[in-house]
Every structure is written in C-alpha cells, then in structure tokens.
Amino acid sequence: MGDKSFKVISDEKSRVREIIKELEAEFQVNSPPRDHPFLTLVRTVLSQNTNSRNTERAYDNLTSEYTSPKDFAEADIEELENLIRPAGLYRSKARTLRKLGRIIIDEHEGYLKEVLKKSQNKARKELLEMPGVGPKSADCVLLFACGRDVLPVDTHISRTTKRLGFADLDDDPEEVKEKLEPLVPKGERGKIHLLLIELGREYCKALAPVCGECPINNLCPQKGKRY
DNA sequence: CTCCGGCGAG
DNA sequence: CTCGCTGGAG
Numbered sequence: 508m509g510d511k512s513f514k515v516i517s518d519e520k521s522r523v524r525e526i527i528k529e530l531e532a533e534f535q536v537n538s539p540p541r542d543h544p545f546l547t548l549v550r551t552v553l554s555q556n557t558n559s560r561n562t563e564r565a566y567d568n569l570t571s572e573y574t575s576p577k578d579f580a581e582a583d584i585e586e587l588e589n590l591i592r593p594a595g596l597y598r599s600k601a602r603t604l605r606k607l608g609r610i611i612i613d614e615h616e617g618y619l620k621e622v623l624k625k626s627q628n629k630a631r632k633e634l635l636e637m638p639g640v641g642p643k644s645a646d647c648v649l650l651f652a653c654g655r656d657v658l659p660v661d662t663h664i665s666r667t668t669k670r671l672g673f674a675d676l677d678d679d680p681e682e683v684k685e686k687l688e689p690l691v692p693k694g695e696r697g698k699i700h701l702l703l704i705e706l707g708r709e710y711c712k713a714l715a716p717v718c719g720e721c722p723i724n725n726l727c728p729q730k731g732k733r734y
Numbered sequence: 735c736t737c738c739g740g741c742g743a744g
Numbered sequence: 745c746t747c748g749c750t751g752g753a754g
Contacts, residue, residue, distance in 0.1 A: 551750085552751095552752095554749090554750050554751090555749095555750080555751040555752070556738085556739090556748085556749060556750085556751045556752085557739090557740085557741090557749055557750080557751090558741075558742080558748080558749040558750085559749085559750075560741080560742080560749095561740065561741060561742090561749080562749090562750080564740095564741095565740095592739090592740065593740060593741075594739085594740075594741095595738080595739035595740040595741075595749085596737095596738050596739055596740085596751085596752095597738090597739070597740080598738075598739085599737095599738060599739095599752085599753080600738095603752090638752090638753085639751090639752065639753085640752085641751060641752050641753090642751090642752095643750070643751060643752090644750090644751075644752085647750075659750070660750090661749090661750035661751080662748080662749070662750070662751085663749090663750060664750080680751090700750085704750060707750090708750095712748095713747080713748055713749085714743080714744075714746095714747065714748070715743090715744075
C-alpha cells in the first residue's frame with residue numbers, strides 16, 4: 508500500500524533527480540563564477556546566520572573600501588564593524604575578517620589561491636583551521652571559489668532535506684550532508700545546494716511553508732501534512 | 735550548552 | 745512582540 512498523497516518513487520536517487528529537474532524549471536540558479544577567492548571567503552563569513560539581503564548590504568559597504576587581504580590585515584576594527592553592521596554578529600565578524608587577512612598575508616603569500624591550489628581535502632582542512640571558518644563556510648569557498656563538487660549544508664539545506672524525508676529531524680548538518688550527498692549525481696552538488704536554498708526561501712520556509720504552491724509538493728512526503 | 739546581532743516578516 | 749537568517753567559537 509503506497510502513500511498516494513505523494514508520488515511514490517522507491518529509489519531515493521530517482522526522487523532527488525526528479526526534484527532537481529523540477530526545481531531547475533522553477534529557478535534559474537546559474538552561480539556566477541566568483542573569481543576572487545578571498546572576497547568569496549569574506550562574503551561567506553558575512554553570510555553566517557544572516558539573510559542574503561543583509562549580507563549583500565554589508566558586503567557592498569565593505570568592498571567599496573576593502574578588497575585585498577592586505578586591506579583587511581591593516582584595517583581598523585571599529586571601521587570594519589561599522590561597515591558590516593547590517594550583517595549582524597558584526598563584532599566577531601570584523602575580528603574574524605582582520606585575522607583572515609593577516610593569515611593570508613603571513614602564511615599564504617598574500618593569496619588564498621595558494622591554499623585552494625592544493626588537493627580538495629588539504630584545502631578544506633586548511634580552511635577549517637582558519638578562524639571563523641567552519642564546515643559550511645569551508646565548503647562554500649570550495650564550491651564558489653574553485654568550483655569543487657561539494658554540498659555546503661546550511662539551515663535551508665537542513666530544513667528542506669529533512670522535510671523531503673532524506674534526513675531525520677534531529678540530524679546535525681554533518682549528518683544531513685552524509686545522507687543527502689550520496690543521493691545527488693556527481694557534479695550536481697553545487698546546483699542542488701543553490702536550488703534547495705531557493706526552495707527554502709520561496710516555498711519551504713521555516714515559519715510558514717507554502718506547500719500548496721510548492722513546485723515539488725508531489726515529490727514530498729509532507730504533502731497533505733502541511734497546508 | 736550559550737553567545738553574538740541587525741533586520742524584516744508575521 | 746517572536747522568530748529565523750547560506751554558523752562558529754568558547
């Protein structure tokens with residue numbers, strides 16, 4: 508007896524493929540190749556636990572005056588704080604950004620690119636050793652600054668993945684990643700990352716999900732359980 | 735585990 | 745008013 512409230516696809520890999528296909532028809536998520544690795548890292552730090560609008564404001568303020576690792580390494584903390592305030596968590600982020608600038612200058616010849624040239628595992632390990640850089644941020648840099656096939660797991664990814672039934676409610680981001688990644692075709696991890704974020708922002712929202720309008724509600728076990 | 739935090743939606 | 749936002753550190 509299958510659950511007729513949603514399209515039953517026994518193979519979860521097939522269901523993921525269907526979901527990607529439907530979401531691609533709904534959203535265009537051509538991620539612009541970000542050529543500047545250090546600014547990619549800066550943007551990622553600003554985005555931590557911060558919505559995209561506020562991230563964008565802070566990033567625009569900041570990059571009108573600071574662009575190179577040297578700029579950040581020599582920055583006045585209070586000035587950094589003022590520029591990035593819209594992002595929230597601005598005191599810790601300002602200190603993180605200055606430390607990151609100094610690390611790039613002192614330990615990597617002034618270029619984050621020197622770290623990213625290494626093998627993916629090595630690069631990830633070194634990113635994780637940097638202040639203010641955890642799993643999600645490290646993966647974002649690997650994805651957006653050097654096009655690696657990785658799947659950064661943020662709150663949107665966690666929430667949508669759990670609601671879609673690919674992970675359990677109490678799974679932490681690492682567990683979500685371990686369960687979702689094997690279901691995603693090679694080379695499509697960055698794509699599904701962006702697609703699930705859009706899904707989370709537009710439909711599968713934390714507070715008031717709009718399942719009735721969701722483009723993949725026929726592929727979701729929550730169909731009929733939420734309004 | 736708690737803390738950091740401006741900001742907008744509901 | 746509360747909640748959550750492309751989290752990470754102590």
